[in-house]
Amino acid sequence: MKSIYKILVALAVAYTFQGCNKEDKLNYKIENPDEFTAGELDKWISTNLTDPYNIEVIYRYQRNMHDVNKNISPPDEAKVQPQMQVVIDGFLDVYKNVGGATFMKTYTPKQFALFGSGNYETDGSVVAGTADGGRRVTLYGLNNLNVNSVSSVMGNLGTIHHEFVHILNQTRMIPEDFLLITIGDYYANWTNTTQNSVKISRELGFISPYARKNVGEDFAEVMSTLITDGQAYYDSYSANSGELGNSRLKAKEAVVRDYVQRNFGMELVDIQREFQKTMEEKYGSRDFKFSTAVSKGFIKSINLDSRQPWALSRGVSAKQSNITEAVLNGVGNYVVRGLNLRFIDAGKATLDVLFATDASTTNIWTASYDFTITTNNDVFSFALAATQGTGNPYDYAKFGYIVSDVNPIIDYFKSTSFKYDYMAGDADPNILENYKKYGGLIDVKNSANTIYGQLNFK
Template identity: 35%
Template sequence: MKYLKIFFLLLTAAMFAACAKEEDDLSGVQDIPGLGGDTWVPGSLDAWLHDTMTVPYNIEVKYKWDQFEFDVTKTLVPPKEEVVAPAIRAIKKVWIDNYIKEAGEIFFKKYSPKFFVLSGSASWNDNGTITLGTAEGGRKIVMYLLNDFRTKEMPGYQKSDTANVKQIFHVIEHEFAHILHQTIMYPVEFKKICAGYYTGNWNNIADSEARKDGFVTAYAMSNESEDFVEMISMMLIEGKAGFDRIVNSIPEGFSVNGSSQAQAKERLRQKEAIVVSYFKASYNVDFYSLQSNTRKSIVQLLY
């Protein structure tokens, strides 16, 4: 037993010595970027984001690259720093300011997500579709494709940039609408309007074809909840006149599912009415006023 104790003490001493030597050997190794060792000195952009988003709304905006905020299986690029402030400024003008104007600051602070993560590129999926935004538990929104964001106040802006900018606003309105309906569920009557027409094959259907069955976009065909928030987002981004044009653009004849032009238009109008009544009954928000002001803000930025 005496020899066993001596052996154990010697072995323990050897282990401590080995650990000490390993620490000495690793003392000069640099942290691997992206694995938690990165540091940077906050600059003017960080101060601006803090004053513009964090102080008034308790929203943190993360633009410095961190792969682990995203799906690690995706190939993405960081956002260019020069697009961050214009994008956030535009999002504030279109989304934050108009919701606060209609529903009040308490409403917005209560329901708004608290963490924005920005990616410069889109996230491509295996089925050929792209993810332009995601929301996690009503707290975190991931925004993609920021490097293609240009409004008329930015160098190099062209009319062709409007589609991408509108799509980013679309994502914000879409994800925020999810938070609202997950807090107070939309009426069950909404689910009945297009019952039997929802499909997982939506990505192979054009928006124009989806509208023949009473869907505002093809993605709205994926399920009832996506249908509801797509209605909200498209109505806000396109405005009343733009939504009316979508409804009136449905051609005469029948869809592949047998829906007539009259049926498709009536379904979209029924959904519109439910959205408007839902906002009033659930949050005391005048949706048409919110829609009008949101569209005005977009026009000011893009046209």
């Protein structure tokens, strides 16, 4: 037995020395044997992205392009061109049309790295994208993109615009004024819904719970939300975030607008309009229409009091003056303090006449009239509801001296149908206070008959 052991040891030692012989050559090639041949997709990328913008699209799997501790799948190659067409339509062309080709060639990310699956964090959140070094945007979840779904495209572009803001911030710093608005209220563990619910975050002045993570995400969320979700969404979210939340969200909006204008010579409102135009014309989006803002509850009411400064400076249609003149001149012996059309939901509206004994008293009464709204291909018809509500506002609405003055409005609404829209030209969109702040009804029988007013979001 000992002899066998000695023989085995001797053989092992001999094999070891033989294996370490410096004269032996390793017959193995360590270089990557794959040979890259450009296909039709690569040619398309070169023509549409690399040549005009010097953008490289990395879609062949490279593990070093993501956290090596995570398992992330490569993209479905069939999704790559549709994804990058979305980038061209809803991002590159939008900024190019507003800021010019030079702006895009200067500031656009030079790499887009694409991955098929989501980038899952240990806290359960999913990273949709990242921006690195002022150069690269990495997009995850590409295999879920559906270019025939407006919501899918909008979500994708929300990520792209958010990450581009980070790219801009890496070349032009976030203003200190922005940080000071909610300094002390940032919360790194943003997925903790107990400490950072939607209600808590918005009342502190954050446009989303994620915005509360840090000042960089906050700035990117504000700017990208204004672009991809639109002004009506932002105004509604802000107005319904409490007094503190509203003041902070509007302050952040003002800083973001100034940042874009001062650093890049563009007006954010022009970027908003260009993005919305693209989404409507190329992807059939209805997200930015007045009717959508009403149906989603963003727009709560229209102030139809044409005695207000906005109406005096811009004027209202002859039809609007005609049907509201009687009620605005006073009901009975009372002064009318306001005239509002409230949208309860997509199928119901209420006309409120606010009246008082004089123009200064705080004791104001309301007479209310409910209307049903029927919709047919974006045409809206109003009819006085057969069953009215109960309570004082509806009792006051029965007073003869009020009914007689409101009847011209009721009769006109009954005689025609309307389209919803914002005031023509958005009431000078280059003035922030006017953009998407005025709108109303356009008579389908005579487009000169408009019933416009100031929009309320709360």
